[in-house]
Amino acid sequence: MASKLELLIEGIVSDMITDPFELVDVEYVKEGSLKYLRIYIDKQGKMSLDDCQHFSHLISEKLDELDPIEENYMLEISSPGLDRHLKKEKDFIREKGKEVELKLFKAIDGVKEFEGTLVGLSEDNEIEVQTSKGLMKFPKKNVAVIRLMIKI
Structure with a gap:
């Protein structure tokens, strides 16, 4: 769950990031x-170091101007990476059909980690994953992390 400050920063930055x-x-x-303060930006294909530097300069100037954070902090601009965490509804739509790994806060039958194919996010806010044991549904609030799986 995003904090008020994270939502504020997201509002400031979102207008600066276009297709x-x-x-x-x-x-x-x-x-x-x-x-x-970590801001994750992606681009179809892949983010370059030049892209990150461009946004770091642009966002840093805007944040210095508005000064929404009173304390000292380090600004980091980066790509979410290959093993990106899925958090927002659009993440579950975009990554549907891909292999994921999921970790729970509390075990189900002694198991806290699951792998499978992402089916999606239901209207009841349950993450649906096709596992080796069949279709499983996990309430989003019970999921510590869900991310794309990297196969080597």
Whole structure:
């Protein structure tokens, strides 16, 4: 669940990111003694280092102008990567039919990790995955993380 600050930053940044780019996610997290504002941007094909640098400069200027975060933080602009986490409804639509791995907060019959093919997100906010045990439905609130699986 996104914090109020993350939603605020998403609103500020979303107008700056236009086709062929897509704002994927915004995270504001504390790691050790530092705070990080991570903005994940994607592009059909792949993001380049030049793309990240362009958006880093553009977004940094806007955030300096508006100053929505009072404390010191590190700004990171990056691609969500091959093993991207699925969080928003559009993620579940875009990645339907792909292999995913899913980790639960609480085990089901002693199992907390599942793999399978993403079927989608139901109207009841349940993540549907076709596993080796058949179609399984996981309430989204019970899922710690779901991401695309990387096969080597």
